[in-house]
Amino acid sequence: MQYDDQDEFSSADDFSKTQLKREAAAMHDLGVKLVNMGSNTLKQLPLDEELLTNIKLAQKIANKREGYRRQLQYLGKLLRQRDTDDLLLAIDKIENRALYEAAHFHALEQWRDRILQQGDDGVQAFLDQYPHADRQQLRQWVRQAKKEQEQNKPPAAARALFKYIRGVTETTAS
Incomplete structure (x- = not known):
């Protein structure tokens, strides 16, 4: 069987698997950072209702090991689905x-x-x-x-x- 340089599953603008993993890890870390913030700080950030609800849920179940881990994964998934540039800028302003x-x-x-x-x-x-x-x-x-x-x-x-x-x-x- 002979393969072409371009098969049906790849394109020039595809990301490498490693790049996707890095981005997923960065969004997971952002989720952890958000969960560790206080409610007054969270109010200053441009968060939609779904993100805010899931952050608060993660804060509530922080002592439940497996549930907390899954909630952080879900939070990372939600963050990957959004444009986080404004959020990162707001966090940078607060931290610095x-x-x-x-x-x-x-x-x-x-x-x-x-x-x-x-x-x-x-x-x-x-x-x-x-x-x-x-x-x-x-x-x-x-x-x-x-x-x-x-x-x-x-x-x-x-x-x-x-x-x-x-x-x-x-x-x-x-």
């Missing part, structure tokens, strides 16, 4: 919230430092990014901050500038 907040804080500090160092050029760069900001208020804080620095006073104007920058960037992000 502190990292995102730290990065945002550092970006605000960089804006403040750039404005204070560059003066009007820094103010203009900030206004290019956030056009609804108040140029006059920014320039006033730059002048005050320079005066405070020359007089060795506490950096009250630099702090006020930071708070203003935070307010402007948060209203834009919302």
Whole structure:
């Protein structure tokens, strides 16, 4: 019997068996992660009613060894049938919230430092990014901050500038 390069069961876009197993294992691990989350965290995730019901059921039967294992398999199957990109993104945001907040804080500090160092050029760069900001208020804080620095006073104007920058960037992000 002679076989053709392309038989009736294969096509160019088929996944390998190993790839399918990896994806199934990833969805199983995602199911375990969901089951181990608290109810407040689950409320923040984009889960449909069927998934949420099965997650809660798995949480209830966690001490029943075989039932729990089967429920996790079923949960993995349900997850494989869905597009989980939004769910994974939401979980990442929840798990890495502190990292995102730290990065945002550092970006605000960089804006403040750039404005204070560059003066009007820094103010203009900030206004290019956030056009609804108040140029006059920014320039006033730059002048005050320079005066405070020359007089060795506490950096009250630099702090006020930071708070203003935070307010402007948060209203834009919302």
